[in-house]
Amino acid sequence: MQNEKVALFIIFGGSGDLARRKLYPSLFRLYQKGYLKDHFAVVGTARRPWTNEYYHNIIKESLADLKPDDAQATAFADHFYYQSHDVTNTEHYVVLRDLAAKLDQKYQLNGNRIYYMAMSPRFFGVIAGHLKSEQILTDAGFNRLIIEKPFGHDFQSAKELNSEIRTSFSEDQIYRIDHYLGKEMVQNISAIRFGNNIIESLWNNRYIDNIQITLSESLGVEERAGYYETAGAMRDMVQNHISQIATLLAMEPPVSFSAEDIRNEKIKVLRCLHIDTIEEAKRNFVRGQYGAATIDGQQLDNYRDADQVATDSNTETFVAGKMEFENFRWSGVPFFVRTGKRLAQKATRVDVVFKQVPQNIFKAASDNDELAPNVLTIYIEPTEGFGLRANAKQIGQGYATRPVDLDFRHSARATANSPEAYERLLLDALNGDSTNFTHWDELAQTWRFADVIEQAWAQEPAADFPNYVSGSMGPKAADELLARDGAKWVFDPARPEIEN
Numbered sequence: 001m002q003n004e005k006v007a008l009f010i011i012f013g014g015s016g017d018l019a020r021r022k023l024y025p026s027l028f029r030l031y032q033k034g035y036l037k038d039h040f041a042v043v044g045t046a047r048r049p050w051t052n053e054y055y056h057n058i059i060k061e062s063l064a065d066l067k068p069d070d071a072q073a074t075a076f077a078d079h080f081y082y083q084s085h086d087v088t089n090t091e092h093y094v095v096l097r098d099l100a101a102k103l104d105q106k107y108q109l110n111g112n113r114i115y116y117m118a119m120s121p122r123f124f125g126v127i128a129g130h131l132k133s134e135q136i137l138t139d140a141g142f143n144r145l146i147i148e149k150p151f152g153h154d155f156q157s158a159k160e161l162n163s164e165i166r167t168s169f170s171e172d173q174i175y176r177i178d179h180y181l182g183k184e185m186v187q188n189i190s191a192i193r194f195g196n197n198i199i200e201s202l203w204n205n206r207y208i209d210n211i212q213i214t215l216s217e218s219l220g221v222e223e224r225a226g227y228y229e230t231a232g233a234m235r236d237m238v239q240n241h242i243s244q245i246a247t248l249l250a251m252e253p254p255v256s257f258s259a260e261d262i263r264n265e266k267i268k269v270l271r272c273l274h275i276d277t278i279e280e281a282k283r284n285f286v287r288g289q290y291g292a293a294t295i296d297g298q299q300l301d302n303y304r305d306a307d308q309v310a311t312d313s314n315t316e317t318f319v320a321g322k323m324e325f326e327n328f329r330w331s332g333v334p335f336f337v338r339t340g341k342r343l344a345q346k347a348t349r350v351d352v353v354f355k356q357v358p359q360n361i362f363k364a365a366s367d368n369d370e371l372a373p374n375v376l377t378i379y380i381e382p383t384e385g386f387g388l389r390a391n392a393k394q395i396g397q398g399y400a401t402r403p404v405d406l407d408f409r410h411s412a413r414a415t416a417n418s419p420e421a422y423e424r425l426l427l428d429a430l431n432g433d434s435t436n437f438t439h440w441d442e443l444a445q446t447w448r449f450a451d452v453i454e455q456a457w458a459q460e461p462a463a464d465f466p467n468y469v470s471g472s473m474g475p476k477a478a479d480e481l482l483a484r485d486g487a488k489w490v491f492d493p494a495r496p497e498i499e500n
């Protein structure tokens, strides 16, 4: 049996989409694995006037995909309590304090509390303030605050939000979720880099030509258009997930694999992230918005035709850009990043493109003048693994070469059994391990970086939106951006038959 964790969870937004789709199933998996057993309880709060019985049914419904044993699901749901709660009403926190104290006694929770903000960020400050003023924070055990994205809209608003929550929680009590940091292969970046001499020895500007990070989605905005319209791909993906992946790729080896040592290295390399001027931002970043297309007989409409989206919306659904870390290791190596909706294929991956050998001595024997570059690919989604593209001799007479792939993918069975991102992160928070959460100093740097690009774009609304068809890999400008540096995207999936 696993080491049992002891805590009370208080979830703000207990009736919401995140709680149902991610948090309850993840807590259940921790329960099945014995991390949560007898000494835990969950208070779900939201505005609706639900009973505990009704809430228990919601919990059980949320587990349907896991096909749980009935008795086990019921025993799990029995640990859940519902409180109808308006986050701006002080009296409701008094009720919550009493309920928390009662559950603490009933389940012997030692005053350990995890507060989960699974609702609109505009309430984070008011909740954190009340947790302190109404003495829901305990002196006996730990108090940890898990907070969801988006963390601010720009540097200034993030700073204000941070000041608000810091009045009640210290930095080491705050766990800012970036769920990409909970993904198996994102965590594996460090193992691949720091566990392999042949990789780490080449991990610098002498041997690497450029690094490419792609987070492409095939779906459009679907039902998230209201939020997306105020955010765009830059805030939704680049400022957080892509910047975090770039940081893990760029940081120096930490002294040890402790949360503190890793964080120090992440912050250090983020301080080397070149912050563009407005003019540079216009040159180094391109934006796009998807347009209508018919793919395999299915009609897909313009982003601008989605519900809650302005018909002249300037919101970008695609970003490609060049990030640069100015230090000894990375000077001159562009980190090309790309993300977008309605692209040809859903995938998250990193392609590390190595420099060519100084001379192609096989030229006379091959049809191609140039050897293919060596590429290390880290597959994050949907398959997980990594591969190395190397040049080898073609079978037969002569010395014609061709690229071959040394490929390792985790099996479907191994990945099916591996913990889901939210499950890992919840367990990390229970363990007090903040390695895979975002520190304020990291956020401050990435917001400063993102702000300039946003400012550049605000100065000049996009005249050409929509500028890429659904099902493509984004606007032409994204290819031209790399071509300027003599590079091209390694990941260029076959585009489906599109009629525009």
Ligand code: NAD
Residues within 6 Å of the ligand: 012, 013, 014, 015, 016, 017, 018, 019, 045, 046, 047, 048, 085, 086, 087, 088, 117, 118, 119, 120, 121, 148, 149, 150
């Ligand atoms: P949601 O709209 O589905 O749920 C919001 C919850 O807040 C509901 O339980 C609602 O009852 C409650 N609520 C709203 N106003 C309230 C008030 N005044 N008092 C008390 N309760 C109130 O939202 P969601 O999709 O679950 O997202 C929650 C948070 O998680 C947001 O910050 C979002 O950006 C973030 N997030 C969500 C997802 C996701 O997959 N849903 C992914 C990443 C981040």
